[in-house]
Amino acid sequence: MKLSADVRAFEVRIGHRFAEPALLSQALTHASMSTPNREDNQRLEFLGDRVLGLVMAEALLASDPKASEGQLAPRYNALVRKEACADVAREIDLGRVLRLGRSEMISGGRRKQALLGDAIEAVIAAVYLDAGFEAAKALVLRLWGERISKVKDDARDxxxxxxxxxxxxxxxxxxxxxxxxxxxxxxxxxxxxxxxxxxxxxxxxxxxxxxxxxxxxxxxxxxxxxxx
Missing domain, CATH: 3.30.160.20 (Double Stranded RNA Binding Domain)
Known part of the structure; x- marks a missing residue:
């Protein structure tokens, strides 16, 4: 499958070149663009949410070996909530390459927090299926970056x-x-x-x-x- 120049540039931004480009294409396809022959990213979003959760739980345990569950839980929530996911998506200009139906495009779908948050989770799942857990883990740690080390300051409600x-x-x-x-x-x-x-x-x-x-x-x- 051939990807557009914009999507190829997106691969560069996230630091992963897909062996199976169809996975990335699916991850970037919103339900408003799905057809019987074109799958949307909802199933991938479901998987990516779990992969993201595991990566973050592991990273938090490693970053603070003495932290209690009560301390870790709000930090975890701060890193995986939709707002955080959408912020990461904006930083890599994910909205630019989302495939949206006309109604979503008109209503500003490329900027919507929910759509961006779901899409970045779908991208994580696509990388996981394309190259395995370690590749997905590397992607998450790279994209979330300093958020993980600074989460103690941001986790408090x-x-x-x-x-x-x-x-x-x-x-x-x-x-x-x-x-x-x-x-x-x-x-x-x-x-x-x-x-x-x-x-x-x-x-x-x-x-x-x-x-x-x-x-x-x-x-x-x-x-x-x-x-x-």
């Missing part, structure tokens, strides 16, 4: 941490208020303010309310910890 900070000081739980929404309906951008009853506040903007709330909580918590 910011909203939970901010609530604990407030309660420890006799304050009511923080409020999260949407202060703005911009962008088209298919790709909205939200601005959320995290507010405490003592008047402290921080804002953040993201492509989802959940991400904006987390970012606002993280910004406010960082400010409070710096002040104290």
């Amino acid at each position: 910011a909203k939970t941490a901010l609530q604990e900070w407030a309660q420890a000081r006799g304050l009511t739980p923080p409020d999260y208020v949407q202060t703005a929404r911009t962008g088209p309906d298919h790709a909205p951008v939200f601005t959320i303010a995290a507010r405490l009853s003592n008047g402290a506040e921080a804002k953040a903007t993201a492509a989802s309310k959940r991400a904006a709330e987390q970012a606002a909580a993280k910004a406010l918590l960082a400010r409070l910890e710096k002040e104290t």
Whole structure:
């Protein structure tokens, strides 16, 4: 099977040349483009999710031999959640080579977090099937890079941490208020303010309310910890 120049360039970006190009083609095919003769990437996404999980669990155990299960679990979740997968996909410009149906293209599918997160897991599975676990492991470790060594700082849930900070000081739980929404309906951008009853506040903007709330909580918590 012959791959396009863009897909060949994508192989270079991820550092793996496929012996079976059809696997990569399938990994990059969204369900909106599937036909009886063209498989989509959903089955590969299912497998890639498990391969990614195993690689991350192994990497976390190796990076901190003394960490407890309670410490490892949030770090693991931070590395494999859809937001992290989508961020990795954006860094390698995976959206550019996704094969999407017309409706998904019109609705901004190349930028959608869920589609990007699923697609990178499908790519991991494709590499696994093409060259085995060690090749897939090398791919994951290469693409996730410093995220793994820095995950201790990123694993803490910011909203939970901010609530604990407030309660420890006799304050009511923080409020999260949407202060703005911009962008088209298919790709909205939200601005959320995290507010405490003592008047402290921080804002953040993201492509989802959940991400904006987390970012606002993280910004406010960082400010409070710096002040104290």
